[in-house]
Amino acid sequence: MSMERNNVATMSAGALQTLMEIYGEDVWNYAFFLSRSSSAADDIAQETFIRAYKYMHAFRGEASVKTWLLRITRNRWYTYHSSSFMKRVTLLAAPDSTRTAQSAENAYMDESLSSEVWQLVLRLPRKYREILMLHAHYEMTMEELAHTLNISLSAAKSRLHRARQKASEYWEKELNGNG
């Protein structure tokens, strides 16, 4: 942890490059699972590293570098999602959100996923796919989940439990739908 902190606190352009090489995919994947859009994930991931470089002094070593970057990613996604542009797009798209046909990009990304379990997670509502990803993939502890998601510890446990239930429901529903 202390070495990580030192590396970040003295981040140079070379260190930033190393950081992007090590954590770039993690940040991009998290951004993608939040936004379900590869173009949004491109933007959010770039913004995350720019932000990390500019505000490296804010890293206090209380969490791992990866967790710190994922929190920045979440904030960048939130800003991105709350922007007036996104709101306009979302409002226009909202009535159509129940459609079953996927866009070409969604279909391509869905097929690119490495397993059907990831495909299942991607279909879950945002708060469930997010907590599953943070817990199962990024191996965050309950305390880290609660801190990252800005919710209480009990709420984090409850949400993770609900996410597992939802995943199971979706799995069975899809099997029934396909079968």
Next chain:
Amino acid sequence: MARLPHDWEKRLQESPFADRHFTEKLQRNVNRRLNHPPQRKLRRWIYAAVILPLVALVLVIGYSSGGFSSLTGRPDHGAVSSGENSPDPGAAGTQSPALSFPSADPSGDEVQLPLVAVLAVPSVDDGYPAVRNPVPALPEMTFPLSAEMADQLQATLVYGADGKSSYLLLSPAGWVASAVIGANGSYGLTFTDPADPAQTLAYTDTNWSCQGCAISDIGLYFPEKADWAEDSGFPVYVPLHFKSRELLGTGGAAGRTVRYALQPDKDGLLADGAAYYEEGSWGYLIRRIELRHASGIPENAAMESILGFFAAVHGALILPESGPESGEADPAPYSTSDLLSTLEQQG
């Protein structure tokens, strides 16, 4: 029926994608943006060079055509207002006749509260003159109050300049009211304690407009509806930290009414409030009232009456819409004295 593989969460430890997506090109973009930040100063000068002549042109045209008369203080009979609630001196907050409420004590006398009239104005002037509408008749009050409320509360009649959106609320006595009607038809009212402006009482009604606002607020104040709100495309991003929360019933309107208290904010102010929502085939509405106050102020009994009145009538007491008395609109602007004299006539 097949179940999820027992090790499905372990499979999530693998990378979701076989390919890399944070490519070298994206990494180069990051470096380029850090090394060459946007030329904001130059951009500002360019914007200034384009915008300033345009602003000057608009000002010249505006003043020469008299379009800014409302800003220069000249009377303009066409304008509703410049966005304030009391275009005439003494309009908002002017003391009016008292309003009688039944006593909570069966053997007690009626409780008289001061009636304050507040003129709500549209936040967006539609360019048409204000219409003289009759003040809506005030129904007999049925909400019981204890005798000591006579000194602690006031009844506030919010009267829309458009003849719509008239409603009645209880608030702490002496608090200054400011009401507005949003461009989308939603409306609201904020009371401020003149002795401590941080203490406020805010009321809002989405009035079947702004469905996104209504759905996300329903998800926020009724966490049991949060999943529905998210499925509707309006997730709750930052949930409220309720200190206490109670649904007032299990069905009907009471099941859609909640009383709550929030944890103290960073300034130490407490928030006590209530929310009520409706679902119609045409959409959703939510009404909310929230009192932000320092501990113990105002007295608990007064707060209970304010929030109890909201819960009893599911929001503010909506008064019937009033139209022009004649078939045609009277172009004369509605004045405060008209409003008060009519209130006096109605007792």
